Amino acid sequence: xxxxxxxxxxxxxxxxxxxxxxxxxxxxxxxxxxxxxxxxxxxxxxxxxxxxxxxxxxxxxxxxxxxxxxxxxxxxxxxxxxxxxxxxxxxxxxxxxxxxxxxxxxxxxxxxxxxxxxxxxxxxxxxxxxxxxxxxxxxxxxxxxxxxxxxxxxxxxxxxxxxxxxxxxxxxxxxxxxxxxxxxxxxxxxxxxxxxxxxxxxxxxxxxxxxxxxxxxxxxxxxxxxxxxxxxxxxxxxxxxxxxxxxxxxxxxxxxxxxxxxxxxxxxxxxxxxxxxxxxxxxxxxxxxxxxxxxxxxxxxxxxxxxxxxxxxxxxxxxxxxxxx
Amino acid sequence: xxxxxxxxxxxxxxxxxxxxxxxxxxxxxxxxxxxxxxxxxxxxxxxxxxxxxxxxxxxxxxxxxxxxxxxxxxxxxxxxxxxxxxxxxxxxxxxxxxxxxxxxxxxxxxxxxxxxxxxxxxxxxxxxxxxxxxxxxxxxxxxxxxxxxxxxxxxxxxxxxxxxxxxxxxxxxxxxxxxxxxxxxxxxxxxxxxxxxxxxxxxxxxxxxxxxxxxxxxxxxxxxxxxxxxxxxxxxxxxxxxxxxxxxxxxxxxxxxxxxxxxxxxxxxxxxxxxxxxxxxxxxxxxxxxxxxxxxxxxxxxxxxxxxxxxxxxxxxxxxxxxxxxxxxxxxxxxxxxxxxxxxxxxxxxxxxxxxxxxxxxxxxxxxxxxxxxxxxxxxxxxxxxxxxxxxxxxxxxxxxxxxxxxxxxxxxxxxxxxxxxxxxxxxxxxxxxxxxxxxxxxxxxxxxxxxxxxxxxxxxxxxxxxxxx
Numbered sequence: 001x002x003x004x005x006x007x008x009x010x011x012x013x014x015x016x017x018x019x020x021x022x023x024x025x026x027x028x029x030x031x032x033x034x035x036x037x038x039x040x041x042x043x044x045x046x047x048x049x050x051x052x053x054x055x056x057x058x059x060x061x062x063x064x065x066x067x068x069x070x071x072x073x074x075x076x077x078x079x080x081x082x083x084x085x086x087x088x089x090x091x092x093x094x095x096x097x098x099x100x101x102x103x104x105x106x107x108x109x110x111x112x113x114x115x116x117x118x119x120x121x122x123x124x125x126x127x128x129x130x131x132x133x134x135x136x137x138x139x140x141x142x143x144x145x146x147x148x149x150x151x152x153x154x155x156x157x158x159x160x161x162x163x164x165x166x167x168x169x170x171x172x173x174x175x176x177x178x179x180x181x182x183x184x185x186x187x188x189x190x191x192x193x194x195x196x197x198x199x200x201x202x203x204x205x206x207x208x209x210x211x212x213x214x215x216x217x218x219x220x221x222x223x224x225x226x227x228x229x230x231x232x233x234x235x236x237x238x239x240x241x242x243x244x245x246x247x248x249x250x251x252x253x254x255x256x257x258x259x260x261x262x263x264x265x266x267x268x269x270x271x272x273x274x275x276x277x278x279x280x281x282x283x284x285x286x287x288x289x290x291x292x293x294x295x296x297x298x299x300x301x302x303x304x305x306x307x308x309x310x311x312x313x314x315x316x317x318x319x320x321x322x323x324x325x
Numbered sequence: 326x327x328x329x330x331x332x333x334x335x336x337x338x339x340x341x342x343x344x345x346x347x348x349x350x351x352x353x354x355x356x357x358x359x360x361x362x363x364x365x366x367x368x369x370x371x372x373x374x375x376x377x378x379x380x381x382x383x384x385x386x387x388x389x390x391x392x393x394x395x396x397x398x399x400x401x402x403x404x405x406x407x408x409x410x411x412x413x414x415x416x417x418x419x420x421x422x423x424x425x426x427x428x429x430x431x432x433x434x435x436x437x438x439x440x441x442x443x444x445x446x447x448x449x450x451x452x453x454x455x456x457x458x459x460x461x462x463x464x465x466x467x468x469x470x471x472x473x474x475x476x477x478x479x480x481x482x483x484x485x486x487x488x489x490x491x492x493x494x495x496x497x498x499x500x501x502x503x504x505x506x507x508x509x510x511x512x513x514x515x516x517x518x519x520x521x522x523x524x525x526x527x528x529x530x531x532x533x534x535x536x537x538x539x540x541x542x543x544x545x546x547x548x549x550x551x552x553x554x555x556x557x558x559x560x561x562x563x564x565x566x567x568x569x570x571x572x573x574x575x576x577x578x579x580x581x582x583x584x585x586x587x588x589x590x591x592x593x594x595x596x597x598x599x600x601x602x603x604x605x606x607x608x609x610x611x612x613x614x615x616x617x618x619x620x621x622x623x624x625x626x627x628x629x630x631x632x633x634x635x636x637x638x639x640x641x642x643x644x645x646x647x648x649x650x651x652x653x654x655x656x657x658x659x660x661x662x663x664x665x666x667x668x669x670x671x672x673x674x675x676x677x678x679x680x681x682x683x684x685x686x687x688x689x690x691x692x693x694x695x696x697x698x699x700x701x702x703x704x705x706x707x708x709x710x711x712x713x714x715x716x717x718x719x720x721x722x723x724x725x726x727x728x729x730x731x732x733x734x735x736x737x738x739x740x741x742x743x744x745x746x747x748x749x750x751x752x753x754x755x756x757x758x759x760x761x762x763x764x765x766x767x768x769x770x771x772x773x774x775x776x777x778x779x780x781x782x783x784x785x786x787x788x789x790x791x792x793x794x795x
Contacts, residue, residue, distance in 0.1 A: 018613035023625060030629045035636045152782065156719065156775035158726050160746055161767050168753055266620060267727060285624045286732050288632075293625055300618035308616075 001316075008312065012305045016089070019301040023294055024085045033060040033080070040097065040288065058097065059083060084294070093295040096284070102295050105280065112182055113264030113276030115192055120199035120268075121261060124207065125254060127200055132211030137238055139216060148212070154205025162202040163271045170194055180273035195268045211250060218246040248319050255311045259303035263296070327396040329408050333649040335656070338580045339390045345583075362708075362787040370529045372783035375776035377533040382571055382773055389416040389572040392645070412645035416572075420565055423548060426461035428560030431752075434761050435551050437463035437473060462552050477547065484543030491542065492535045499527065555761040558748065567765045569740035574773060577656060577725045577735075578718040585660030585667075590710065593671025594702050598679050598694070607672070615665040620731065626658045627651070627733040648736035655728070655735060659721060667713045674706045708788040715781040719774040726770065742766040 027036075037051045037060065055061040064080050087094070093102035135147040171179040177190045218224070219242055227237045262277065269278030277296070284292035353359035366372050393415075394408040417424045431440035438456035445453050458464075466472045503523075504514040521528050544564070547553050554563035596607035614622075634640075634647060641647040678684060678701070687697050728734035729743025730750075737744060749762035 014609065015613050015616055018609070019617055022613070022617065026625050026629050031632045031636065035632060038636060152778050153775060156723075156771055156778050158723050158746075158767065158770060158774075160726055160730060160750070161771075164746075164750055164753060164763065172753075260618070263618070266731060270731075281621065281624075282731055285628065288628055290628070293621065293628065297617055297621045297625060300621055301616040304616045304618065 005309070005313065008309045012302075012309070015305060016298070016301060020085045020088065020298065023297050024081060027290055027294060028064060028080055028084075036060070036290070059094075084291075088295065088298040093298075094291050096292050097287075097289045102292055105292075106277065106295070106299070109275060109277050109280050110262050110264075111276075112188075112274050113269065113278060114261060115188060116195050116199070116268060116272075116274055116276065117261040117264050119192070120196045120203075120265075121254070121257065123196065124200040124203050125250075128204060128207035128211055129250065131204065131208040132215055133238065133243065135208065135212045136215035136219065136242075137235070139219075148209065151205040151209040151212075154201075155209070157202075157205075159202045159267055162198050163267060166194060166198040166201075167271070180271065182272075182274050191272070191274070195265075195272045195274065199265060199268050211246070214249050215242060215246045218242050221245075251318060252311050252314050255314045256304075256307040258310065259306040260300070262303060263300055327406060328393040329396070331392040331394055331412050331645075333392055333412075333646065334653045335576050335580060335649055336390045336392060338583065338653075338656075339387070339576060342579055342583055343387070365787040366783045367525055369783050370526045371779050373526050373530050374533045375780035375783070377530055377537060378772065378776045379780060381537050382575060385416065385568060386572040386575040388419065389414045389569060391415045410643055412643060414572075416568065420548075420568065422461075423562045423565040426562065428459050428461065428552075428556045429457070430556070430560055431558060431759055432459055432462070432552060432556045432560075434553055434555040435462075435473070435477060435547075436555065437466065437469035440555075440757075440759065459552070459556075463550060465550060477551070480546045480550065481543050484546035485539060487546065488535075488539035488542035491538050492531075495534060495538070496531055499531065503527070554765040557745075557762050558752075563745075563762050563765045566740055566745055566762075567742070567769045570742045570745065570766070570769065571773070573652065573735055573739060573741040574722045574725060574770065576652060577659065578721045578777075580653075580656040581659040581663065581721050582714050582717050583660075584657050585664035586710065586714075589664040589667040590671060590703065590706075593668040594675045594698060594706065596668075597672040597675030597677075598698060598702055600676075604672070607668070611665040611668050614661060619662040620728070620733075622662055623655070623658050623728060624731065624733045627655065630654050644738060648739045651736045652739065659724065663717055663721070667710070670709055670713065671706050674709055675702050678702050678705055708790075712781075712785050712788055715777070715784045719777040719781065722770065722774050722777070726766075742770045 033055055034051055037054045038046055041050060041054060052061065060080065062080050062083065084094070091103065093106070096102055096105075131147070135144050138144045138147075167179050170176050171194065177194050180191075182188060182191045215238075219238070224237055224242060227241055228234070263281075264274075264276040264278040266278040266282055268274070269276045270282045273279070280292065281296050283289075284296070353363060367376070391414055392412050394410075394412055397407045397409055399406065413424075429439065432438070433440055436459065438458050441456075442454040443457050445455055445457075447453055463469050463473060463476075466476060500511055500514050500518065503518070504511045507514065517523055518527055518531075544553055548562075548564060552562050552564065554567065557563055557566065592607045592610070596604045630651060634651075641650070684697060684701050687701060692700075725734055725741060726743035726746055729741060730747050734743050735741045745762055745766040749759065749766070752759035753763070
């Protein structure tokens with residue numbers, strides 16, 4: 001087991017390296033650092049001296065791959081590739097254009113993100129499974145058909161609509177909770193509740209439909225027929241036997257998402273003004289703060305790979321048929 | 326009128342796509358393995374309804390993909406002809422003068438005056454706040470409050486009459502065609518049609534078509550004298566915007582998958598068939614690409630494109646071309662983020678296929694790899710490609726709106742539902758609420774995505790071999 005995990009972790013390194021190279025190519029070769037400086041300073045008639053000055057103060061005044069002026073190891077370490085890209089591996093995210101420490105920002109902002117994303121995931125999972133089981137229980141009846149059509153319709157509505165409609169109905173018309181904002185500590189619940197509900201509803205259509213197919217697939221298996229032939233009722237088979245077995249693909253599908261919860265949801269956070277990592281990214285994109293975007297790309301890829309590894313491990317946990325050699 | 330055709334990059338791709346679709350349907354008609362599931366798709370009522378509605382969208386999108394630059398009026402007949410910088414499409418021409426009638430600000434649907442009050446200086450110097458009359462809507466009425474209701478009713482009825490007339494014409498043509506095809510008299514065909522005893526649900530098709538035609542004719546009769554979905558902040562007709570956004574949505578939904586399709590098919594099939602080193606390399610490639618969160622990859626690429634465009638402004642002749650290039654790049658990146666799953670699926674399927682007896686036999690008989698791939702593997706994974714294409718479509722249309730909100734979607738000057746929602750969402754805080762822009766965008770988007778989803782479901786049910794016995 002340990003050897004397997006180690007193997008997977010080692011395999012993650014070339015992938016992260018690839019991610020870094022892609023981002024590096026995107027950020028440094030399509031536009032030269034000079035172009036970036038000009039775009040950031042904004043003025044079309046700008047002096048070269050100002051460009052050089054900006055580059056020097058943000059550490060972009062080095063060659064891309066190999067520094068011929070330096071000696072020894074510094075030939076490689078004193079380059080943009082090393083300083084801006086490879087240092088991410090040491091979790092050295094550097095400073096944003098606004099001279100803020102990105103690592104500190106990320107640490108501070110991940111808590112509000114988690115406060116929204118964790119309840120949304122857990123309650124959403126519960127709701128989705130319940131609806132999926134109901135549809136599976138009434139399979140091939142009008143209730144099931146109606147359920148599937150409603151799921152399809154719910155999938156066809158943009159998340160933006162759920163958010164805007166939720167804010168309008170609950171906050172503006174009924175004044176139950178504030179429209180947006182956040183506060184630390186326990187008082188945060190009234191800011192969290194609406195985004196969580198909206199997040200659950202917007203994921204319900206796709207989620208319940210997907211889980212329904214998983215349940216139906218499981219119900220076509222032989223052990224279900226045996227159990228029914230033995231005289232067990234449909235309900236007992238569904239809720240006792242099928243429920244547990246269909247949980248395997250559902251849970252392993254969810255495990256991939258767990259690390260990514262840290263990053264939070266772009267849309268929910270920014271509409272509800274939650275100071276999490278989602279808003280951090282949107283703000284960085286809007287202000288064209290490239291160091292933050294680069295750091296977040298790296299972090300996102302890292303968390304995704306962590307999710308994949310966790311998925312593989314969880315398979316062996318929940319499903320004894322899967323063994324790792 | 327003289328004009329000059331303009332072929333934008335996405336236009337070209339749209340036309341290639343249409344040509345491919347036509348070629349595919351002719352080819353599929355001859356292949357038994359394709360004809361049967363396709364027939365199954367079109368025997369379902371819901372997919373016929375969806376097909377009619379999707380075709381309406383596609384028709385509008387195609388009309389909007391034929392671009393031209395009209396010639397500017399000449400002062401002397403001998404002068405060289407100059408063309409307008411603004412690129413127009415055939416749809417603009419059909420909808421004119423909607424594209425040029427700008428009010429000054431918001432106005433509600435069917436309103437005759439502006440939504441907000443303006444300060445008007447009276448003759449005695451005092452300032453009175455009042456609603457100004459609109460410049461282009463309900464101008465033919467002298468007393469709008471009293472006459473408007475009646476006028477709208479009369480015009481709608483006129484639209485209904487026209488619609489019914491067109492529908493009748495279509496029905497007659499269809500009945501004639503069917504009787505010609507079945508070699509029976511017209512009366513028998515109409516009886517069968519009404520009783521629903523046809524191979525395909527023609528009655529459902531006619532009813533859906535009827536609704537579409539009625540909606541179109543009623544809105545055509547009303548749109549000439551009213552803003553049927555109101556106007557937005559700069560006074561532009563929202564109905565016009567929503568119609569123009571159709572092309573953007575369709576292009577994103579289709580071109581994105583199309584541009585990456587060759588790569589996904591070639592790499593996926595190769596990885597599954599050859600295995601070994603090639604498989605490792607291709608797997609590494611798509612794992613790396615898919616591990617970057619989609620939004621961030623798109624954001625990074627679009628931001629870089631923005632910088633590139635701002636530092637190289639001389640490369641683009643017109644705003645339309647610049648917006649078009651951005652749309653194209655967006656499609657490519659959306660393609661890159663979504664092709665990985667298709668590639669993975671194709672790899673798995675060809676992995677299974679290569680162990681099949683007929684592939685092994687071909688291999689042992691000394692058939693070259695290229696021929697095996699071409700003859701035995703690729704045709705047998707195409708159903709997965711088709712299913713993925715239709716399933717991805719609705720997700721991509723929805724993604725456009727989200728990306729525009731984040732600020733990395735299509736060009737802000739381009740018509741798109743995302744841009745409409747984005748510019749309208751802040752107005753929800755206004756009193757009284759400006760809801761029509763949002764509603765129009767959501768209704769148009771919802772209709773497209775909903776019926777695309779229904780259609781995709783039918784296609785998947787018909788083509789997925791795992792669902793065959795169910």
